[in-house]
Amino acid sequence: MHKALIFFYFCRHYKKAIKNLIMAEYNFREIEQKWQQIWKEKGTFKAAVDPKRPKFYSLDMFPYPSGAGLHVGHPLGYIASDIVSRFKLLKGFNVLHPMGYDSFGLPAEQYAIQTGQHPAVTTEQNISRYTEQLKNIGFAFDWDREVRTSEPAYYKWTQWIFMQLFSSYYDLEADKAVPISSLVTRFEQDGNAQVKAVCDEDTPAFTAAQWKAFSTNEQQQLLLHYRLTFLAETTVNWCGALGTVLSNDEVKDGFSERGGHPVERKKMMQWSMRITAYADRLLKGLDQLAWAEPIKEMQRNWIGKSIGAEVVFAVKGSNQKIQVFTTRVDTIYGVTYLALAPESDLAAELITEDQRTTAEAYIQQAKNRSERDRMSDVKTISGAFTGSYAINPFNGEEIPVWIADYVLAGYGTGAVMAVPAHDERDYNFARHFGLEIRQVIEGSMENGSFPGKGGIIMNSGNLNGLTMKEAMNQCIAFLEEQGIGRGKVQYRMRDAIFTRQRYWGEPLPVYFKDGLPYLIEEKDLPLVLPEVDKYLPTEDGAPPLGRAKEWTYTTETGTYPLELSTMPGWAGSSWYFFRYMDPSNTNSFAAKDKTDYWGAVDLYIGGSEHATGHLLYSRFWTKFLYDIGAVSIDEPFQKMINQGMIQGRSNFVYRIKGSNTFVSLGLKDTYDTSAMHVDVNIVHNDQLNLEKFKAWRPDLANAEFILEDGKYHCGAEVEKMSKSKYNVVNPDDIIERYGADTLRLYEMFLGPLEQFKPWNTNGIDGVYKFLRKLWNLYHPQNGAFAISDAPASKEELKALHKAIKKMEEDMANFSFNTSVSSFMICVNELTSLGCNKREVLEPLAILVSPYAPHIAEELWALLGHSDSITQASFPEFQEAHLVESNFEYPVMINGKLRAKLDLPLSLTAAEIEQAALGDAQVQKWLEGGAPKKVIVVPGKIVNLVV
């Protein structure tokens, strides 16, 4: 009796444990660790050049390793690209699927300023954490190819590319970058009159004789006007207190966002990249790319090509000329004033004595507002008259010259010809200051100004009666004939500023001699970031590198100071996709045979927030590298998918004010409550785990609850994922609880990849159940592995081949969520058929392996294979298994479903009609009469109109 009781007790409590031992339930923890280890040991995902196989380059936007670690949103795109990579492996492709880190950046430097911790140390720690987290998810990355932009061995080549840009200019005749040495040769022979190249607007003309007579310094100064990366005076947001340049979005109301220090617009010497030289190629190149149309459109807007004309206005009683850019030169007779940007030097010069006080006060006021403030404050109209008049070259009319802050110094020439009748901003300005409004296009002025692009020109001398296009052509011809203007293409995009006054970035390989920049020698690369005592600007406002003890460069002629600024964040990320092809090369950034083999990225997955920055810069550098013959492609990313951001989903509890009692969601309005964020990790399916809640914080230990049906329901809201909202979900926690395969499947199952969606774990159980059902197919009796070699039935093959077909179609459309559904359907069907046939279960394991690689490998091994499942071939879809002999026809009457008829597919339309009309249900609706019309679509539908 006693023994029996103990035995009984033992059985009850250890039943499950024993079952696990002898019945091999799906144990994801064991399986996943085992296979991650095997992949690592066997180098399963090592990629190597293999001309015999077609290549597939699958790339993710590499992350900046932040201190917060990966959250559940980061891996979304990586999982998608991993699925595609593994699918391509099964399809026989040689797949390159690497991962690395964009490891220079501001957060590590800010942390360094606060703590004194070297950014390299912080970065290293963060990278270890990221790598560990990524490895837990079981990605098919070739980790041997990892790159880090902050490693000297990497940024050596970032510096090298900078040097090539410095040594090149853009030749407009060849329409490509050409070595600057050939430009020097041309200067020596002919001067610069015949040279068609992209250069600064203010480049002076000179002859060969003059060139030769110039001093070395003068020659170098002139060459800077042509180099693709150059030092030039740029207007920036300068914050003296922080000692650095701020970007527009770091400035609020004239003060720095961080610290609230005053910010002024200041002209500073900065390095720039002449990306505008590539504007047209960047625009045209978009047409060839398989990118989402919105992203292409964003780039087109960013490049902002406008076709128009440049017109020179003489100033009355002065030698000054005012140059304007306009897209509507056809409205030239409607010009009633000119407007200059407050920053322009010309504006200050044109102020007459009687206007001096007001005009100069206005310029001063405008200067203190950032460009962004000026732009966002559209409603306030402000300006000042200079006192000067310009002459309209078409009719000799005198027109007043104004200063207006709606004119931007950085676009076009910083001066506009105002046509109030046909431009809204000019109209508002003219109304505000009582300036003339003269209509020159036929139409009604009832609703103020109108653009009138399709109208006929009037009040315009010999342009009268012409269309916009005709008038424009005629005007441009006149301007060119008179030498006072020309047709011109203007881009909104500006040259990219390439320096930051920061520490944690690539040093520029440049030293200064007589105030002019020179490149260090290639053999001295990399120019390694020096140690500094603090990561702050020096007392006299120089960048942090000014603190380095020895930051000089020695040549045969002497020792010279090195550049103190560093490169911006986008430098290292603009070419990393080439480095992956040959990551440890010490002789070049990547060997040509390797870049030729791997070519362009076949699939690039990342967020759309990089649409205009990173993607544009990468395309620019790739085109440049192509021009100099360093690579053979001029577009880096053939196909791109933008995954939607995963937003946070916060949970709330409702505390009765002034108490420690919490009310469930449905009852919260019956009490006086206030909402409080609660950690989403102690909430499941929006139900609060009360014990965990009490343990969450000491002050909640004695919390009390008012429940609904014995449960505490939490409120929920979609917000940004952030620590302070307690809605950050760490992939490690999901993996701990459900395993990596479940995480991978669930992230895909959540919805379309490109859609923005909040993270919630409400449906994750369903995915986990699916994996267990899958496992049970191979372990049918008491959880023991058993497989039958008997031939599969028609139904079993049909279930399988439906899934094969669906997966291939979905892969082509990157519709991962629907593939997961089709796997579920397949497994459900096979379960109810009781299928454990090798003929079906072997291909099934291959099918799910891109999504759930660990469990697939385990099943593959159980099936008796010694190779990795990644070596298998994707099962071939056979249409024959899906062919049906019958079809259940929906019969609709007046467009409404009234009956269903199971009929052979071999029937003709007439036979189907016959059958439908004979059906009892249909007869009832026809009420004895004949239908007015019968539509029969064989294999689809029958519709009767009565």
Added chain:
RNA sequence: GCCGGGAUGGUGGAAUAGGUAGACACGCAAGACUUAAAAUCUUGUGGCCAUCUGGCCGUGCGGGUUCGAUUCCCGCUCCUGGUACCA
């Protein structure tokens, strides 16, 4: 303002060369197993009406084309991403 994307049950979502709306999953409900709970399994689940086999309504709103519209066209509303005195 301009340029994109979107709106489908209680929830995530499926279905568009126009052809059975709501696949798959969550949640919920009922039942089985259990001392109980969890887990698991079975059944049901768009709304309204009906005693049942059934009927009416239903894909943001209003029109249109069509035998037939979530899908195409016109006009709105709301949400969302980008961009913004760009001459």
